[in-house]
Amino acid sequence: MIKPPVTFEVVKRISGTLGRAGIIHTPHGDIETPAFVVVGTKGTVKSLKPEDMAEYVGNQVALANTYHLFLQPGADVIKEAGGLHKFSNWDLPTITDSGGFQVFSLGAAFGKGVTKFAKGETDDKTEKSELNVYSKKLAEEHGKLCVIDEEGVTFTSHIDGSMHRFTAERSIEIQHDIGADIIIAFDECTSPTADKAYQEEAMDRTHRWAKRSILAHKQNFEALKKQGLYGVVQGGRHLDLRQTSARTLADMDFDGFGIGGSFSKEDLGEAIQVVNEILPEDKPRHLLGIGEPMDIVEGVRLGCDTFDCVAPTRIARTGTIYERTNDGHKRINLMNSKYRRDFSKPDESCDCYVCQNYTKAYLAHLFHSREMLGAHLASLHNLYYIVNFTKRLREEILLA
Amino acid sequence: MIKPPVTFEVVKRISGTLGRAGIIHTPHGDIETPAFVVVGTKGTVKSLKPEDMAEYVGNQVALANTYHLFLQPGADVIKEAGGLHKFSNWDLPTITDSGGFQVFSLGAAFGKGVTKFAKGETDDKTEKSELNVYSKKLAEEHGKLCVIDEEGVTFTSHIDGSMHRFTAERSIEIQHDIGADIIIAFDECTSPTADKAYQEEAMDRTHRWAKRSILAHKQNFEALKKQGLYGVVQGGRHLDLRQTSARTLADMDFDGFGIGGSFSKEDLGEAIQVVNEILPEDKPRHLLGIGEPMDIVEGVRLGCDTFDCVAPTRIARTGTIYERTNDGHKRINLMNSKYRRDFSKPDESCDCYVCQNYTKAYLAHLFHSREMLGAHLASLHNLYYIVNFTKRLREEILLA
Numbered sequence: 075m076i077k078p079p080v081t082f083e084v085v086k087r088i089s090g091t092l093g094r095a096g097i098i099h100t101p102h103g104d105i106e107t108p109a110f111v112v113v114g115t116k117g118t119v120k121s122l123k124p125e126d127m128a129e130y131v132g133n134q135v136a137l138a139n140t141y142h143l144f145l146q147p148g149a150d151v152i153k154e155a156g157g158l159h160k161f162s163n164w165d166l167p168t169i170t171d172s173g174g175f176q177v178f179s180l181g182a183a184f185g186k187g188v189t190k191f192a193k194g195e196t197d198d199k200t201e202k203s204e205l206n207v208y209s210k211k212l213a214e215e216h217g218k219l220c221v222i223d224e225e226g227v228t229f230t231s232h233i234d235g236s237m238h239r240f241t242a243e244r245s246i247e248i249q250h251d252i253g254a255d256i257i258i259a260f261d262e263c264t265s266p267t268a269d270k271a272y273q274e275e276a277m278d279r280t281h282r283w284a285k286r287s288i289l290a291h292k293q294n295f296e297a298l299k300k301q302g303l304y305g306v307v308q309g310g311r312h313l314d315l316r317q318t319s320a321r322t323l324a325d326m327d328f329d330g331f332g333i334g335g336s337f338s339k340e341d342l343g344e345a346i347q348v349v350n351e352i353l354p355e356d357k358p359r360h361l362l363g364i365g366e367p368m369d370i371v372e373g374v375r376l377g378c379d380t381f382d383c384v385a386p387t388r389i390a391r392t393g394t395i396y397e398r399t400n401d402g403h404k405r406i407n408l409m410n411s412k413y414r415r416d417f418s419k420p421d422e423s424c425d426c427y428v429c430q431n432y433t434k435a436y437l438a439h440l441f442h443s444r445e446m447l448g449a450h451l452a453s454l455h456n457l458y459y460i461v462n463f464t465k466r467l468r469e470e471i472l473l474a
Numbered sequence: 475m476i477k478p479p480v481t482f483e484v485v486k487r488i489s490g491t492l493g494r495a496g497i498i499h500t501p502h503g504d505i506e507t508p509a510f511v512v513v514g515t516k517g518t519v520k521s522l523k524p525e526d527m528a529e530y531v532g533n534q535v536a537l538a539n540t541y542h543l544f545l546q547p548g549a550d551v552i553k554e555a556g557g558l559h560k561f562s563n564w565d566l567p568t569i570t571d572s573g574g575f576q577v578f579s580l581g582a583a584f585g586k587g588v589t590k591f592a593k594g595e596t597d598d599k600t601e602k603s604e605l606n607v608y609s610k611k612l613a614e615e616h617g618k619l620c621v622i623d624e625e626g627v628t629f630t631s632h633i634d635g636s637m638h639r640f641t642a643e644r645s646i647e648i649q650h651d652i653g654a655d656i657i658i659a660f661d662e663c664t665s666p667t668a669d670k671a672y673q674e675e676a677m678d679r680t681h682r683w684a685k686r687s688i689l690a691h692k693q694n695f696e697a698l699k700k701q702g703l704y705g706v707v708q709g710g711r712h713l714d715l716r717q718t719s720a721r722t723l724a725d726m727d728f729d730g731f732g733i734g735g736s737f738s739k740e741d742l743g744e745a746i747q748v749v750n751e752i753l754p755e756d757k758p759r760h761l762l763g764i765g766e767p768m769d770i771v772e773g774v775r776l777g778c779d780t781f782d783c784v785a786p787t788r789i790a791r792t793g794t795i796y797e798r799t800n801d802g803h804k805r806i807n808l809m810n811s812k813y814r815r816d817f818s819k820p821d822e823s824c825d826c827y828v829c830q831n832y833t834k835a836y837l838a839h840l841f842h843s844r845e846m847l848g849a850h851l852a853s854l855h856n857l858y859y860i861v862n863f864t865k866r867l868r869e870e871i872l873l874a
Binding site: 116117118120121122123142146147151154155161162163414415417431432433435436438439440442443445446447449450451 | 516517518520521522523542546547551554555561562563814815817831832833835836838839840842843845846847849850851
């Protein structure tokens with residue numbers, strides 16, 4: 075039997091809650107949790123080279139997106155380069171998501187929508203890892219960006235409109251080629267507006283894809299030695315579905331779990347709680363796509379170990395930075411004209427490189443001048459802010 | 475008498491030529507020459523923080539542009555921040571140009587052109603440091619971007635079309651506010667298409683502005699202690715004018731000299747030679763805006779000490795990098811589809827950080843994905859390439 079490449083140990087629990095501090099062991103090093111996972115969508119954390127992460131941010135792990143890397147440069151290119159770590163010159167633990175979220179959300183984002191088939195309605199002649207002829211025909215006829223069937227999803231590229239197909243097996247194969255330490259089973263990420271019947275149907279399909287993802291992973295002996303596989307809990311806003319999903323996936327042979335789907339602020343806590351009460355304690359839990367400071371606080375208390383979110387770098391590129399307040403956090407936009415002559419630190423309470431060496435006025439100048447360094451420095455601050463905010467939550471658990 | 479803040483010593487001469495290795499001493503440290511001066515137009519070397527310069531490029535000096543900083547964020551903002559070094563978090567020797575080149579070239583670049591007055595034709599009632607009413611009226615009537623008179627230049631901002639005026643005194647005052655180690659006397663940079671009569675007229679005016687720049691500098695005791703002033707040799711393609719200009723400026727109390735104007739490849743060598751035969755040997759000479767490898771070789775042989783050029787970062791942003799060839803240098807564009815699967819180093823012969831850690835395929839991916847890191851890594855390589863190419867020329871002189 076192969077020693078699992080990704081394992082988890084709980085170091086300390088927060089008494090009376092689901093929260094814990096732990097360590098995820100991966101082939102590229104340990105991740106001390108709770109931890110914020112920096113997002114490098116296309117194999118680059120926007121504007122940062124790896125030394126910037128190590129010296130100025132201090133993140134322990136980075137996440138790249140399967141969908142984006144599949145389309146550009148192509149998983150085959152990354153494989154030929156020797157995998158994501160070599161290709162991107164990254165030497166830290168890495169995660170790739172399944173591609174599911176982008177397939178569905180970019181479809182929705184482009185205002186076209188998703189065509190769904192109920193179980194049994196699909197074309198039985200579907201072939202693995204090939205374009206599903208029926209889906210393709212539908213997509214062409216209807217101009218849909220994303221067509222789902224039992225087997226997988228046919229979608230058009232947001233870059234050039236070319237047609238592609240992901241199945242559970244194909245997603246795992248692509249993630250094997252990319253070679254991150256932690257890979258994620260292919261899942262369907264539903265719209266929050268979908269009705270409960272569809273949420274359940276999609277969840278059941280995600281569970282069947284989860285099983286097939288495990289099988290596909292176990293068939294690749296080389297990958298099995300160096301990549302851990304997470305399953306993704308779905309179920310939308312419905313706590314009973316969330317519980318069903320957690321129970322179903324907990325019984326499968328995953329190295330960890332993602333909690334996926336879109337949440338409203340009110341639903342988030344309860345949904346996490348019922349899921350983490352069920353998921354096995356000795357496996358790490360990643361809250362997918364959530365990363366606002368107060369959400370992380372709640373996620374940690376409710377037993378999540380890792381978090382990822384594009385917000386820190388995305389808002390940085392528009393001149394927006396995090397700033398501490400007496401009772402929490404706020405965002406300020408440096409393009410506001412009042413900062414043109416503000417020679418105070420970007421965030422007075424922050425000890426990051428940017429706040430120690432630059433003023434709001436300089437950052438404002440960079441943004442007004444459309445200088446790339448503005449986005450870079452704001453990204454360094456925002457990432458440091460959220461990464462170290464999460465580190466402090468760990469320290470608090472250890473000291474409690 | 476104040477000890478000059480910027481001094482020069484010749485360390486070794488290339489026998490039989492005008493070339494030499496030397497050291498420029500400045501308040502922010504020494505510049506070992508020949509040296510390439512990295513350009514940070516708006517108080518930022520595009521995409522690089524100072525640590526990137528120090529760790530990955532190794533440049534000893536950076537140049538910012540008076541015209542750009544005057545328009546955004548404003549010299550007053552930089553002064554209030556404590557000067558350019560504090561504002562930009564730069565701790566190395568710095569230069570600001572006079573603003574003359576941008577005033578004239580941005581005017582020309584915008585396809586409008588420059589209105590010239592012959593000596594004596596100007597409005598005698600001109601007031602220093604104020605918009606010249608006559609010029610302003612003309613500019614408004616004719617929509618010119620740049621109107622020259624004896625006193626100075628009235629021009630419209632390339633950002634918002636607002637009207638401004640530089641005189642010799644105003645340029646020096648702005649450069650005092652910015653606070654670079656080396657500042658440059660206000661000069662008129664003529665179009666290469668101007669006839670000889672106009673070249674001479676403009677040169678004479680530049681000489682009068684040079685005198686007034688020195689006077690303006692000497693009136694600021696604080697600045698005089700910490701900023702050195704260079705005069706700019708003009709004269710276009712005409713060797714006799716170049717000689718006149720060099721002789722005239724050599725007699726003035728400058729700490730060093732710039733050689734300005736636009737050159738054609740064929741004219742460059744001769745123009746430099748006749749100038750440097752005249753300029754005093756104990757003062758540093760900066761060849762303004764020239765920085766292609768083979769031009770630097772020629773400039774060094776003919777007695778220039780420092781060089782600046784925006785090309786390394788400008789071409790980097792479009793995916794173009796320098797590469798050594800058996801007999802020289804070439805540029806390659808990483809957007810070319812043949813590099814998508816090229817896992818060789820960006821430049822096989824280069825020992826920079828980028829060439830040691832990344833492949834052409836990764837850089838190509840970054841450029842195809844419009845990722846900022848592409849421009850950053852290409853800039854690091856190009857700047858390292860040209861900075862260290864120039865350093866090797868120094869080493870060769872010292873070893874000869």
